[in-house]
Amino acid sequence: MKQRGLRLAPVLLQLSMMLSLLLLVSLSVATAAPTAPACTRATLQDATTSYLTALAAGKTTFTSLSSTSPVAYQENDVSLDITKGVLSQGGIKIDFNRSIYDTTQCASYTEVVSSTGKHPYVIGTRLLLNTTDLKVIMIESNICDDGDWLFNAKGSLTYNQRENWDPIPEAKRNTREVIKAAGDAYINAWGDSTIKPPFSSQCSRLEGGSYISGGNCNLNFPPPFNVTNRRYTIDEELGAVDIFHNFPFLDKSLPRDPGTQTNNLIRVEDGKIRFIHENTVCAAKNCGR
């Protein structure tokens, strides 16, 4: 018993030191300059809604767009003036949209299907916000239309509407790392058949407007197959990752590397790849194939 009392003293001393440290930390937090507002799902939902409203109305500016910082605007990996891009086409009829939200990076990804308007499109857009003022400072889109890889907006609409992308129940959510690793494994396996991505037995892929289902989502291309320039948007709540990246080899009319532009939106359930949506731009009709 004596010994126990002796050991308690240093523990108590440590505890009181920790407490005063905690007090100091909380004091300095309280007196620090006002912190930036948090980037929440609501922030990102506002940004995507405001972008979609502008796209539907044919407006080249919108409320979430930064008016004080330069905005980087790209379509199919080419920088251009936002007033010359898809927002300036007089308004696009939006038949379907789906968004994922990455509050860690303060970025979103939105897929848009326009099937019944005068010019059918499937558009994938990543918005990146400034974490200080929560305004959009970067927009990158893959704009697919007639002649792009397996393009068929009607198919994109039909199959998209059938899928269930409800929020994953909180207890079953995967971490960012698991979701990202599944997406990377899918792409890395294209040129390396020793990599076995974690496909669900029900895995389905919407590639342009065509659909394969039943778990057979594996793709292989002749190596070497070096997929570069990956830009991620990750949403743990929806189990989703979108990756914009270069696609070597596919487009016969282009040099093999870096190839053409694509993005893959992937839904992971229980660590397994359930849905894949691929949006690939072609320089030649159907990438010359």
Ligand SMILES: *[C@@H]1O[C@H](CO)[C@@H](O)[C@H](O)[C@H]1NC(C)=O
């Ligand atoms: C983000 O916003 C702040 C406040 O408006 C501004 O000072 C800063 O330059 C912006 N950063 C970028 C990368 O645009």
Ligand SMILES: *[C@@H]1O[C@H](CO)[C@@H](O)[C@H](O)[C@H]1NC(C)=O
């Ligand atoms: C986007 O989709 C949501 C629901 O899925 C819908 O309520 C909203 O009106 C759509 N936005 C546009 C601009 O069509």
Ligand SMILES: *[C@@H]1O[C@H](CO)[C@@H](O)[C@H](O)[C@H]1NC(C)=O
């Ligand atoms: C892949 O391409 C990147 C960028 O061009 C390059 O840095 C890297 O060395 C390449 N890797 C392989 C395995 O070819």
